[in-house]
Amino acid sequence: MPDNTLRAHDEVFWRTFADRYDSHPGPVNLENGYFGRMSRTVVDEYQRNIELINNSNSVYVRQRFEQSDNLDIRAQLAELIGVRAQSVAFTANASAGLQSLIRNYNRLQPGDQVLISDLEYDTVKGAMRWLARHRGVEVIEIDHAHPATFDSLVATYREAFIRHPKLKLMALTHVTHRTGLVMPVQAIATQAKAHGIDVILDGAHALGQIEFDLEALGIAFAGYNLHKWIGSPLTLGFLYIAPQRLADIDPDMGEMHYPVNDIRSRTPYSTPNIPALMTLPLVFEEHRALGGAAAKGARLNYLRNLWVKAVRNLPGIEVMTPDDPRLYCGITSMRFTRHDDQQLMVERLLSDYNLFTVVRTGAACGPCIRITPGLTTMADDMQCLVRALNELR
Ligand SMILES: Cc1ncc(COP(=O)(O)O)c(C=O)c1O
Incomplete structure (x- = not known):
């Protein structure tokens, strides 16, 4: 099994992997936390x-x-x-x-x-x-x-x-x-x-x-x-x-x-x-053939870090989730500190940048926007997110 960390960066591998999944054209889905896509072979078997x-x-x-x-x-x-x-x-x-x-x-x-x-x-x-x-x-x-x-x-x-x-x-x-x-x-x-x-x-x-x-x-x-x-x-x-x-x-x-x-x-x-x-x-x-949770987690963390590292220190953005590797996974939340209504910002992410995200409320630290890449998300998608966050903040 290849080293998971190395393979997490391998866009060619993950592009080929993504080809095993069907999806409708539409916004870039950064709300993969709800439920995962089944591969085409799984859909056929089902x-x-x-x-x-x-x-x-x-x-x-x-x-x-x-x-x-x-x-x-x-x-x-x-x-x-x-x-x-x-x-x-x-x-x-x-x-x-x-x-x-x-x-x-x-x-x-x-x-x-x-x-x-x-x-x-x-x-x-x-x-x-x-x-x-x-x-x-x-x-x-x-x-x-x-x-x-x-x-x-x-x-x-x-x-x-x-x-x-x-x-x-x-x-x-x-x-x-x-x-x-x-x-x-x-x-x-x-x-x-x-x-x-x-x-x-x-x-x-x-x-x-x-x-x-x-x-x-x-x-x-x-x-x-x-x-x-x-x-x-x-x-x-x-x-x-x-x-x-x-x-x-x-x-x-x-x-x-x-x-x-x-x-x-x-x-x-x-x-x-x-x-x-x-x-x-x-x-x-x-799941096993891909390398299980170790391989999936390494890829999701890689995608997460692409955007978090780029915006963590930008004025106007607060990344809510810490960078201690024991405390994060692919799902990470942020908020626009200069904007009161995070739901409005989710709508702007969708209308202006074609990025689909979701607001989460209920944490004592306040409302936030949850960003969840999935296994078919590509590094380019995270670059779009970085540009959007940078411009909207
Ligand atoms: C932390 C957590 N617990 C429980 C659930 C409920 O899971 P299910 O939809 O399988 O009932 C969810 C669903 O998103 C969740 O995020």
Whole structure:
């Protein structure tokens, strides 16, 4: 496998890679954080699977898919992320998995405290606040210091753990969708463990663009999707529960299709997108063939640094995401400091420069414009962005 850092700079390689994807003519998409494109071969395979399931209907699904193929696909997923198959269950997306974990975590007593920060995804915030009404716990909400450093992030949590001794559970986002900040998950999880606090990790943006070892991170509960950076069809995700912690999550609302020692009982039983699941082996093969998260992450970081290095010190621009390599990935946010309305600037980026971006609000550090290159983004696209930012500031 070629050196990922070297190949990240190789426009000829990535141009050829981009040719494997179809796209409509239109603006340059710098909002690849929503979901990823499937390659043409994956689209073809997905379409074949739709036809196969439509034609064979429940005969194949009842006889083969439910009995064995589904389990084989789960085993392949588990192998990809380096965990045991019994510790993962498919869901429709990351939100569904995270909500199941939060809803069914059974170690809370009335009067306990749970923790969220300003950088959590809104669905996760909502689910943690739901616990207040339904479990009688208090929700502690903290804001992260800006600009963030590795030490400030860990210290913010350490101080919260000391200040709120009744904390039992916290949500943590590996890569925040607001600014792309990468959380020092392992260091925070270690502190949390020392204070007897469980962590539910939101890995929606991390899987496929950041290399990590889930077990080494010290995380017992996590939710992911496969449609952002792995390259699957939409509607696929999974939850992870460390096998020794399965009993701490109840079967989902009395779910009884699977035995209580089967992690699949921790998700709502329903008819999944079977053709999409059947497409996963090819998706995993393509992810691996490219070099996995290491190769994808190196390319995305390279594209990110092309624009960040060019504008970081320009008056009128604030890049919100730090340059500590432990704390950033391909997603990075900025704002125009001399303009009040960042949404208006997103509209100018589109109308005047044909660049598609998105505003993100809700972080304590204020509204920002999120820039997310994708695997088919080219270095020239980032140069257009640099010119646009320079002129618009
Ligand atoms: C940080 C984060 N968490 C959770 C989600 C939800 O993921 P899904 O759409 O798979 O439910 C997203 C989606 O963008 C996200 O950015």
